Structure formats: C-alpha cells, structure tokens
Amino acid sequence: MQLQAARENDARIAADLEAAREELERAKQRVAKAEQDVTTQLALIGSAARESYQQQTDLRGLSVVFGSESPAELSQRLQWNTTIFDTQAAEKSRLDQVLAELEAARQAQAEVEARIARDKAESERNVARVADLERRAEQQRNTVAGLVAANEQARAAAQTELDADEADYRTLQAAEQDTQRLIQQEIARIKAAEEARIKREAEERARREEEARIKREEAARAKAEAEAAERTRAQDAADKKARADAAAVESARAEAAAKPDRSSGGAAAPARNTSAWGFVRPVNANYGSAFxxxxxxxxxxxxxxxxxxxxxxxxxxxxxxxxxxxxxxxxxxxxxxxxxxxxxxxxxxxxxxxxxxxxxxxxxxxxxxxxxxxxxxxxxxxxxxxxxxxxxxxxxxxxxxxxxxxxx
Structure with missing residues (x-):
C-alpha cells in the first residue's frame, strides 16, 4: 500500500517537475526576449542621447529659426524638434517598462528554478523512499516465500504422519476384528457345550426316572411274592432301600460331575497376590498407560x-x-x-x-x-x-x- 502511494507520488512529482521545466523554458525565453528588447531600446536611446548631446548648443534654437526658408518650414522644423524629443521620452518610458518586465521575468525564472530545485529534492527523497519501500517489499516477499515453503514442508510432514497413523489404526482395527472373531467362536463353542450338557443331564434324569419306575414295579411284585414270609419281605424291603440310597448317591455324584468348574480352571488354591476373581498379575511390573x-x-x-x-x-x-x-x-x-x-x-x-x-x-x-x-x-x-x-x-x-x- 505504501509502495503504491510512493510510486504514485513519484509520478506526480515527475509530472510537476516536467511542467516546471517547461515553464522555466518559457520564462527563459521571455527573459531572453526582454533582454533583447532592452538592448534594442538602450541602443536607440543611446543614439538619441548622443545626437542630442552633440547638438545641445546655444545656437541650436537659432539654427532651427534661421535655417528655415519660410514660416511654414519653421513651423515644421519646430514640430520635428518636439517630436524627436517626445519620441525619445516615449522610448525611455518603454525602456523602463521593458526593464521592469525583464526584472519580473528574471524573478519568475528564479522562482521557477527554486521550485524545480525543491521538486527535484522532493523527487530525490521520494525516489529514495520508493527504493527503500521496494527493498522492504522484496524482503517481505522473501519472508513470505520462506514461510510458505516452511508451511508446505510442515503440511507435507503432517500429511505423511497422518497417513502413517491412519494405516496403523487400520492395522489395529484388523487385529481387533480378528480377536472378536475368535472370542465369538469361543462363546458359540461354550454355548454348544452347555446345551449338550443340559441335554445329557435331561437324558440322565429320564433314565434314572425310568429305572426308579422299574424298581418300584419290581418292589411291588417282590412285596406281593414275599407276603408269605415276613422275614423275606423285610429283607427285600431293606435291600430295596439300600439300592434306592445308592442310586440317589450315584445321581448326586453324576450331577456334581456334570456341572462346570466355576473356580480357577482347576488350578491350585489362589496364591498370595491373587484377586477375588482368581487372577494374578501377568508381568512383574507396574501398570502404565491406562485403560x-x-x-x-x-x-x-x-x-x-x-x-x-x-x-x-x-x-x-x-x-x-x-x-x-x-x-x-x-x-x-x-x-x-x-x-x-x-x-x-x-x-x-x-x-x-x-x-x-x-x-x-x-x-x-x-x-x-x-x-x-x-x-x-x-x-x-x-x-x-x-x-x-x-x-x-x-x-x-x-x-x-x-x-x-x-x-x-
């Protein structure tokens, strides 16, 4: 903005300086003409003055009178003498005017020359200011270019890091998906195993119920057959009760064996530094970056x-x-x-x-x-x-x- 204003100011000063030079040239021409007019008038007045001086005697008036051959010629000579002196006076007056014009022209020339000198000094100062502004503008352009280059390098580096981080993140996502797949497969396997266990327990209960029914029928038949002998019937009843008790014990054992282990996967008693959930720390180190x-x-x-x-x-x-x-x-x-x-x-x-x-x-x-x-x-x-x-x-x-x- 400042550089443009300085350049516009420099152009204005240059135009003013050119106009002043043209005006100075016209003033010089006026002074030269005035000097020529003064020289001419000085020559005329000098000539008249010399002639008047040379003829300035006591007999000059008599020569005008006695040199005339007639009254008309005398009148004419007197008129000529008056005209010559009037003309000399007019020329003197014109000379004074020309001299005044010459002085005015010289003064105008001096003023124009002084203004040209001032404009030239201002122009030189403005040229120096323009040069300084151009130098500063060039430095600013270089600074901006350096900042743009540095910014481009930083942007390229950031983009490279961004691309690398995004690639890493995709890798971690793939690992996460693989882990989830394995866990879901394990959940499905455990679910299938649990369903199979429940089915086996149901089949076992049905088998035991059927055995109990058969045993009850056999007991009833045995009781009917042993009515004749009390001891035999009592012995048969005791035997039946013993078999029933054994079957109950066997059923309880089967149910206990079929239930999954909910403790620590069959490991020994929790050691010291074991959590309430049965875990131990996997590495002898402190926790760092948090969850x-x-x-x-x-x-x-x-x-x-x-x-x-x-x-x-x-x-x-x-x-x-x-x-x-x-x-x-x-x-x-x-x-x-x-x-x-x-x-x-x-x-x-x-x-x-x-x-x-x-x-x-x-x-x-x-x-x-x-x-x-x-x-x-x-x-x-x-x-x-x-x-x-x-x-x-x-x-x-x-x-x-x-x-x-x-x-x-």
Missing part, C-alpha cells in the same frame, strides 16, 4: 485404548493371569506376537478372555490348556509398539473392560 479413550493429536479424534500397558525390558517373563485354553498364539497385526486365552464364564457368567500383545517370544500354542501363573511368553516390542512393554487386555463376552478392576 480408556485417548485423543489423537494428528487424527483429531478420540479412540479407545482397550487395555493397560506394563513397561518391562525385553525378555521379561509373562505368566497366564488365570487358567484357561489358548485361543490364539502368533502374529496378529498391530498386536505383534499375541496370545489370547479363554478362561470360561468366571466373571458375572460372561466369557472371560485375556490378551497379551507385543511379545518377543510365545511359549504356548492354540488349543493348549494352561494353568494360572504358567509361563506363556516374554515381553517384547513387536507390532505397533515404540518401546518394550506388555499390552494386557481383559474382555467379557468380547467387550474390553479395565483389567485393573479384576487383576491385582
């Missing part, structure tokens, strides 16, 4: 952290938090080397699973039965991980919950 939502600084949205992180050096032993069956053991996307264990419906009647991610080495295989506290692998830095740690998850029917609520 819950996290706000991503690049993606600009909240996303869940479905477990807790336990920082430990690579090679630190990992133990099964509870007895159960291994559903998965191997590489699983962003989880890296990963183990998923099913512990049955031990928490609120829901399928309970634990997950162990980023291991450096896995010691178990899918389908294997493990006990609580059994060594199953070692801490590592595999998958989407920047430092060695165990990412530990606990899920109920596939829904992630805070492991700290259940694990000591």
């Amino acid at each position: 819950g939502l996290r706000f991503h600084p690049i993606l600009k949205y909240w996303r869940p952290h479905n477990g807790v992180d336990m920082g430990a050096p690579t090679g630190t032993p990992i133990y099964a938090a509870q007895a159960g069956t291994v559903l998965q053991a191997g590489t699983n996307g962003g989880f890296g080397q990963y183990t998923l264990i099913s512990h049955g419906s031990i928490v609120d009647g829901k399928l309970t699973t634990t997950g162990y991610a980023h291991q450096s080495r896995i010691l178990v295989r899918a389908g294997q039965r493990v006990e609580r506290g059994q060594l199953i692998g070692y801490v590592g830095n595999t998958g989407l991980s920047t430092t060695p740690h165990l990412h530990f998850e606990l899920r109920l029917n596939g829904t992630p919950v805070n492991p700290v609520r259940y694990v000591p």
